[in-house]
Amino acid sequence: MMKDEAPFLLEWYAHHLAVGFTKILVYTNDCSDGTDDMLIRLEELGLGYHRRNDIPEGVKPQPSAMKYAQAEPKVAEADWILMFDADEFLCINYGDGTLDPMLDAAGDANGIVITWRIFGSGNVVDWSRDPVTEQYLYAAPPTWNKGWGVKTLFKFDPDKWKIGIHRPSIKNKHLETGFPDTVKWLNGSGLPMEDYFKFRGWRSIRRTVGYQWAQMNHYAVKSIDSYAIRKFRGNVNNKKDKYNADYWSLQDRNEVYDDKILRYTERRKQIMDELLTDPVLSRLHFAAIEKVEARLADYRKTDAYEELKQSLLAASDVPITQIVAKPPKARDPAEIAKLMSQVEKNSADRPIEERRKEPEAEFADVSEGGDGFVPGNIDISAQTAVEWVLNHDIALPADVRIFAQNTLEFVMRGKYQRKLARMTGRMVEDGQKV
Numbered sequence: 001m002m003k004d005e006a007p008f009l010l011e012w013y014a015h016h017l018a019v020g021f022t023k024i025l026v027y028t029n030d031c032s033d034g035t036d037d038m039l040i041r042l043e044e045l046g047l048g049y050h051r052r053n054d055i056p057e058g059v060k061p062q063p064s065a066m067k068y069a070q071a072e073p074k075v076a077e078a079d080w081i082l083m084f085d086a087d088e089f090l091c092i093n094y095g096d097g098t099l100d101p102m103l104d105a106a107g108d109a110n111g112i113v114i115t116w117r118i119f120g121s122g123n124v125v126d127w128s129r130d131p132v133t134e135q136y137l138y139a140a141p142p143t144w145n146k147g148w149g150v151k152t153l154f155k156f157d158p159d160k161w162k163i164g165i166h167r168p169s170i171k172n173k174h175l176e177t178g179f180p181d182t183v184k185w186l187n188g189s190g191l192p193m194e195d196y197f198k199f200r201g202w203r204s205i206r207r208t209v210g211y212q213w214a215q216m217n218h219y220a221v222k223s224i225d226s227y228a229i230r231k232f233r234g235n236v237n238n239k240k241d242k243y244n245a246d247y248w249s250l251q252d253r254n255e256v257y258d259d260k261i262l263r264y265t266e267r268r269k270q271i272m273d274e275l276l277t278d279p280v281l282s283r284l285h286f287a288a289i290e291k292v293e294a295r296l297a298d299y300r301k302t303d304a305y306e307e308l309k310q311s312l313l314a315a316s317d318v319p320i321t322q323i324v325a326k327p328p329k330a331r332d333p334a335e336i337a338k339l340m341s342q343v344e345k346n347s348a349d350r351p352i353e354e355r356r357k358e359p360e361a362e363f364a365d366v367s368e369g370g371d372g373f374v375p376g377n378i379d380i381s382a383q384t385a386v387e388w389v390l391n392h393d394i395a396l397p398a399d400v401r402i403f404a405q406n407t408l409e410f411v412m413r414g415k416y417q418r419k420l421a422r423m424t425g426r427m428v429e430d431g432q433k434v
Contacts, residue, residue: 002039004033018264027065037284090134091261098226135193190210224309229292
């Protein structure tokens with residue numbers, strides 16, 4: 001789903017062709033910068049499909065587009081589908097970075113739940129024509145649970161599934177049949193998802209988050225200039241005043257360096273160069289860039305732009321430990337019970353030996369003779385958001401500065417090896433690591 005994304009469209013399109021998508025379908029609404037014309041041309045070239053999102057009165061753009069997609073023959077024909085936006089770039093960490101090897105490794109699974117990595121501005125202020133995936137290489141820590149929204153790659157059957165923004169939902173008529181038992185979803189590390197996620201939830205939790213196979217890079221803010229353009233333009237879901245300083249401080253996370261997506265640079269450039277050999281696409285692409293740069297030049301002359309810039313610079317200084325995504329809601333056990341479907345209750349009532357157990361995952365770092373720590377001495381003097389997790393009755397910090405990425409996922413699930421968990425405190429006390 002897109003609205004006025006023309007300056008970024010060809011990079012996004014070329015990137016996902018490099019990832020291995022064979023067909024891309026995009027819904028657009030209310031475009032004024034040529035986004036829809038570019039997508040029409042891409043369809044004429046046989047590289048995907050464009051559909052207009054004609055929005056009924058009183059309906060938001062995203063639900064409208066999903067309703068159309070639910071009935072779209074091209075969607076039903078696809079082997080796998082993934083719903084995502086123009087500021088989201090899929091990054092596959094498995095194998096050579098393309099879809100087919102990861103899907104082969106998934107075996108008989110019919111879904112992969114991919115968690116966001118929130119990428120910030122990297123302190124970039126000014127507009128640039130450089131690729132998004134090369135400009136912004138700083139992100140929130142992978143352990144930051146406020147950034148654990150998901151997108152789901154899955155096998156779609158329109159009779160059984162209802163498409164959703166983050167994940168599909170099983171249609172009511174199939175909830176109390178044997179269909180839920182056939183759903184086998186994996187997390188972003190290729191491990192089985194918990195059964196509850198078949199029925200509810202749009203975020204990973206400590207026990208299910210994983211990035212070893214894939215991550216969804218989410219570039220919600222980009223530079224201050226790019227943010228200003230989006231604020232003055234509006235957004236795909238028509239949320240009032242979405243692009244304010246609070247949203248910026250939530251999304252402008254730059255605590256860790258992550259350049260995994262650069263593995264696609266050469267192939268993406270090659271594809272984009274090929275696309276730009278088409279005179280129609282080339283004309284539309286550069287016209288869109290020139291138009292947005294002219295608009296930005298006008299914005300910069302206004303008091304509103306300067307006020308926005310200063311508010312965003314101040315918001316960038318908000319520590320990650322002080323970020324609040326939404327006001328916390330009290331956990332009422334009775335209300336939680338109401339949310340559980342009858343199917344979940346039936347599953348929970350089965351004898352424990354009949355329930356699917358999570359297989360023991362291979363602890364790669366240790367099996368290769370390592371201890372799972374980041375190599376060398378580390379500096380943990382800087383304040384950052386760290387969750388302490390019980391591992392065999394020992395509280396360990398889920399800190400990206402201490403544990404290697406593969407190891408972090410075991411620490412967050414409370415599955416770090418007992419012997420090594422007990423060793424951690426002694427190593428810290430002796431100054432061997434810190």
